[in-house]
Amino acid sequence: MIHESPRVRFAPSPTGYLHVGGLRTALYNYxxxxxxxxxxxxxxxxxxRTRYVEGAVENLIATLQWAGxxxxxxxxxxxxxxxxxxxxxxxxxxxxxxxxxxxxDAYYCFCNAERIEKVREExxxxxxxxxxxxxxxxxxxxxxxxxxxAGEPYVIRLNVRPGGVVGxxxxxxxxVEFSTDVIDDQVLMKSDGFPTYHLANVVDDHLxxxxxxxxxxxxxxxxxxxxxxxxxxxxxxPKFAHLPLLLNADRSKLSKRQGDVAVESYREKGYLxxxxxxxxxxxxxxxxxxxxxxxxxxxxxxFSLERVSKSGAVFDLQKLAWLNQEYLKTYDPxxxxxxxxxxxxKQLHVSLEEVDDEWLIDVFIQMRERINVIDEVAIQAPxxxxxxxxxxxxSVGKNWNTEASRSVTELANRVEVMDDPxxxxxxxALRMIVSERGINAGKLIHPVRLAxxxxxxxxxxxxxxxxxxxxxxxxxxxxxxxxxx
RNA sequence: GGCCCCAUCGUCUAAUGGUCAGGACCUCGCCCUUUCACGGCGGUAAUAGGGGUUCGAAUCCCCUUGGGGUCACCA
Numbered sequence: 368m369i370h371e372s373p374r375v376r377f378a379p380s381p382t383g384y385l386h387v388g389g390l391r392t393a394l395y396n397y398x399x400x401x402x403x404x405x406x407x408x409x410x411x412x413x414x415x416r417t418r419y420v421e422g423a424v425e426n427l428i429a430t431l432q433w434a435g436x437x438x439x440x441x442x443x444x445x446x447x448x449x450x451x452x453x454x455x456x457x458x459x460x461x462x463x464x465x466x467x468x469x470x471x472d473a474y475y476c477f478c479n480a481e482r483i484e485k486v487r488e489e490x491x492x493x494x495x496x497x498x499x500x501x502x503x504x505x506x507x508x509x510x511x512x513x514x515x516x517a518g519e520p521y522v523i524r525l526n527v528r529p530g531g532v533v534g535x536x537x538x539x540x541x542x543v544e545f546s547t548d549v550i551d552d553q554v555l556m557k558s559d560g561f562p563t564y565h566l567a568n569v570v571d572d573h574l575x576x577x578x579x580x581x582x583x584x585x586x587x588x589x590x591x592x593x594x595x596x597x598x599x600x601x602x603x604x605p606k607f608a609h610l611p612l613l614l615n616a617d618r619s620k621l622s623k624r625q626g627d628v629a630v631e632s633y634r635e636k637g638y639l640x641x642x643x644x645x646x647x648x649x650x651x652x653x654x655x656x657x658x659x660x661x662x663x664x665x666x667x668x669x670f671s672l673e674r675v676s677k678s679g680a681v682f683d684l685q686k687l688a689w690l691n692q693e694y695l696k697t698y699d700p701x702x703x704x705x706x707x708x709x710x711x712x713k714q715l716h717v718s719l720e721e722v723d724d725e726w727l728i729d730v731f732i733q734m735r736e737r738i739n740v741i742d743e744v745a746i747q748a749p750x751x752x753x754x755x756x757x758x759x760x761x762s763v764g765k766n767w768n769t770e771a772s773r774s775v776t777e778l779a780n781r782v783e784v785m786d787d788p789x790x791x792x793x794x795x796a797l798r799m800i801v802s803e804r805g806i807n808a809g810k811l812i813h814p815v816r817l818a819x820x821x822x823x824x825x826x827x828x829x830x831x832x833x834x835x836x837x838x839x840x841x842x843x844x845x846x847x848x849x850x851x852x
Numbered sequence: 853g854g855c856c857c858c859a860u861c862g863u864c865u866a867a868u869g870g871u872c873a874g875g876a877c878c879u880c881g882c883c884c885u886u887u888c889a890c891g892g893c894g895g896u897a898a899u900a901g902g903g904g905u906u907c908g909a910a911u912c913c914c915c916u917u918g919g920g921g922u923c924a925c926c927a
Contacts, residue, residue, distance in 0.1 A: 380927050415926055480925085496854055522925055540857065549923080552860075557912080588856055588922040611872050611920095646864095649876090652888050653865055659877045676865075678858050679920065686877045687862065714879060716866080736890045747888090762887095812886040826890030840921040 373405030374578050377431075377438070380412040384629040385430040385683065388409055389582060390611040391647040395609030396669040397436045397628035398648075406736050407442030408575055409472055410570070413454045414561045424452070429628050432639050440575075448575040453567050457664060458561035458609055463570050463600070464523045469507045472599035473509050473555055476503040488766035498551045500526065523556035525565075527593065533591040538579070538672045538710065545591040552591050565589065569596040572605055579673070581608045585620075585678075585705065596618040611651045612679040621682055627762050633687075637710060637740035639698065650680040660693060688739035695735045700728045707731055714745035717752050729834060733826040748825055751834060754843050755821025758851060762813070763821040767851050774800055778815060779844035782837060790833040793840075797829075820846030 377393040385393075387462035400407035409431070411424055424442060430436070440446025450456055467473035477498070504526065506514075514521070527550045532545035555566040562570075572580060585608045597604045610681070613621040621628055627636075633643055645661050653676070654661070654669045661669065695703075704727050706724045708719050720728070730751050734744045742750075758767075782788065788796075797815065801808050816828050819840060823829060832840050 378927090382927085412927065418926065477924095483925090494853085498923090507876090520925095539859095543856070545855070551923075555923050559925075561925085564926070568927090583921095584857070585921060585927090591856095609857085614920080616863085649864065655866090657866075659864090660874055676858095681863055682862050682866090683877070689877055692890095734889095737888065754866075807886090809886050816887065822888090826888080829887065 371578055373403040374408060374576050375400050375405060375581055376408040376410050376572070376575065376577050377436075377538070378410045378412050378571075378582075379427060380415065381420060381427055382418055383420045383423050383426070384631055385427055386621075386628050386649060387630055387633070387643075390434060390436075390626070390630050390643070391432075391579065391613065392583055393431060393433075393436050394644060394648060394666075395670075395675070397438075397653070397671075399581060399672065400439075400496060402670050405578070405759050406438075406439045408448070408577070409438040409451060410571060410575070411442055411452045412564060413450050413452060414564065414567050416561065419723075424632075427551075433634065434630070434644060435608070446706075453562070453571065456567070456571070457560060457562075457641070459574070460556065460567055460570055461560070464562070464566065467525075467555070467599055468523065470599065472526050474504050474526055475506070475515070475521045476552075477514050477519050477521050478502060479520075486691040496549070497676045498815070501526075501552060501702075508789050514717055520558045522554045522558050524552040525555055525592065525599075526550050527595060533753060534670075535590060535594055535607060537587070539611075539675050539677060540587070540609060541591070543587065545588075547591075547615065549596075549764060549838060550591055550595070556646065565592050565596065569718070570591050573600070573602045577605050579606045583609065583640060584609045584612050584633055601734075601816065602644065611676055613647075613650060614679045614681045616681060618679065618681065620679075621727075626684075628680070637706065637742045638687065638691050639694045641698075642687065642694045646690050650682065651676050652732070659796060660690075668762055692739050695738070695741070700731050700735075703731055703741065704728065707744070710742050711745050711752060714742065715752050720754075720840065727836070733834070737825070748820075750820040750825075750831070751824070754839070754846065755819070757821060758817055759822050760796075762817050766817055766823075768815040769852075770806075771810065772852060773846050774811045775814050775818055776848050777846050778811065779848075780843050782844075783841045788833075788837055790829045791833045794829045814847075815844065818851075819843045 373398045377389075377396045379389050397407050399405070409428070411427070428442065438444070440448065445451075459579070464473060468475070481500065482502075486500050486502075490497045495676055503524075516591065527547055529548045532544055533547055533548040533550075534535070536542050553565055554563050567758055590607060590609075594604065609617060615621055615625040615711060627633060630643070634640070641662070644663060644666075647658065647660060648666050652670070652674055654674065660815045701724070704724050707727055711717065712719055731744070734748055737747060738744055777800050778797060782793065783801070784793055785796070797811055798808065801811050803834065813823070816825070816831070819835065835843070
């Protein structure tokens with residue numbers, strides 16, 4: 368047999384946004400493909416018309432591209448095995464469903480919802496697992512044809528033969544087995560002419576020559592249905608790798624109710640894609656050594672399914688925050704400026720049009736080791752952009768008094784007559800005053816900090832003074848003296 | 853409930869029969885320091901329980917317990 372080149376796919380359904388769990392699945396697929404020089408395919412599983420969301424496909428692709436997980440084949444860019452939107456492949460599914468009917472592996476079912484429901488109720492009442500009772504399997508060819516001709520609505524079901532065992536070797540979980548007795552006669556084609564996930568997925572994975580199915584663990588228990596389908600078609604099966612789930616803090620499946628799950632919302636909050644990718648890569652996978660900071664290139668190099676863990680992983684925001692700061696600290700500040708501008712303007716309602724990049728870069732560098740995400744600059748240090756409107760009470764009580772007030776005024780006087788002062792000039796002026804007055808530097812530093820920023824923490828005082836500039840410094844010092852006495 | 857998967861510090865994980873059970877986040881302490889951070893150093897903290905197998909078990913087997921997933925004309 369010819370050795371086929373690795374092909375994997377990410378197959379989300381377009382429900383409006385990309386879930387972080389989905390991003391991790393996409394990432395693992397991407398890493399696997401890149402590592403082995405294979406193809407990464409994007410396929411959109413839009414077979415549920417009731418869940419159709421306008422613009423969801425575009426949004427999904429945009430988010431994937433933002434993250435840098437470029438696919439080799441997929442919607443818009445095309446490829447040799449398209450179309451890549453399942454809603455454009457209906458004829459293919461229909462044809463394959465017919466093939467299964469011909470071979471006896473599937474059958475028409477005309478039961479309506481009421482009957483199905485009634486059967487289930489009865490089964491539950493006598494304590495057995497609710498499953499379709501194969502009622503329509505008993506229909507003769509003629510009866511089926513008659514109903515078809517009469518235009519009766521129908522579905523096509525998989526004909527599962529009880530008494531057997533279906534097993535497969537999962538790349539992550541070793542051998543898994545199921546009895547066919549517990550597998551329902553799954554609907555393959557719905558009455559609206561669309562296939563269900565199970566049929567479309569198997570047909571497409573085969574036709575698109577997928578060699579490795581990497582997906583979430585929630586699919587593990589429906590895999591035997593897929594195996595049955597491959598066997599019914601007589602197709603070679605891909606390998607399967609079922610990833611551990613991403614969990615809430617209480618260890619239930621990561622859900623919207625307990626926090627943000629949309630990749631877009633993390634992006635909006637200012638998390639860097641490098642941090643997000645690095646973080647989710649580590650949720651269920653770990654390299655061979657203690658390394659935790661990975662670039663994408665390094666992930667590709669180090670990744671392997673053998674090192675994927677089996678148990679679910681809690682989505683820990685604290686670790687994400689730490690990672691984001693790690694990237695913030697090493698990132699080229701120039702690249703952050705557009706987002707920085709937007710973040711400040713949006714939150715502080717100021718215009719930064721007149722402000723040049725260099726100044727913003729300096730502010731950013733002062734702040735980046737004090738924040739986890741860029742949006743925190745506006746919260747922690749609005750004083751770079753606006754004079755303080757209130758003064759932290761605790762700091763006032765601790766640092767402000769008549770003597771401090773006099774020293775602050777003195778500093779204002781001396782700064783006022785300076786010509787384009789440097790950071791060092793501010794410091795020299797302040798040190799001169801404390802030396803003349805015979806007081807500790809802190810007696811003046813803290814009041815000055817309070818006067819210009821309104822708070823007690825932040826970057827070095829002289830960096831702040833230099834960045835807000837001479838005029839603003841003088842004005843803020845005088846305003847504080849006026850207001851605080 | 854049936855079926856399936858899983859089980860090492862609070863969290864993410866390393867250790868594929870022999871380690872003082874390692875690292876990271878968080879947390880605590882100390883140092884640095886004009887503050888807040890950053891950084892440095894150090895500390896607390898785990899093999900779910902019970903049986904086996906073995907000279908030796910976190911590691912292999914069984915049971916129990918716990919958690920999760922799944923049981924649709926949704927994916």
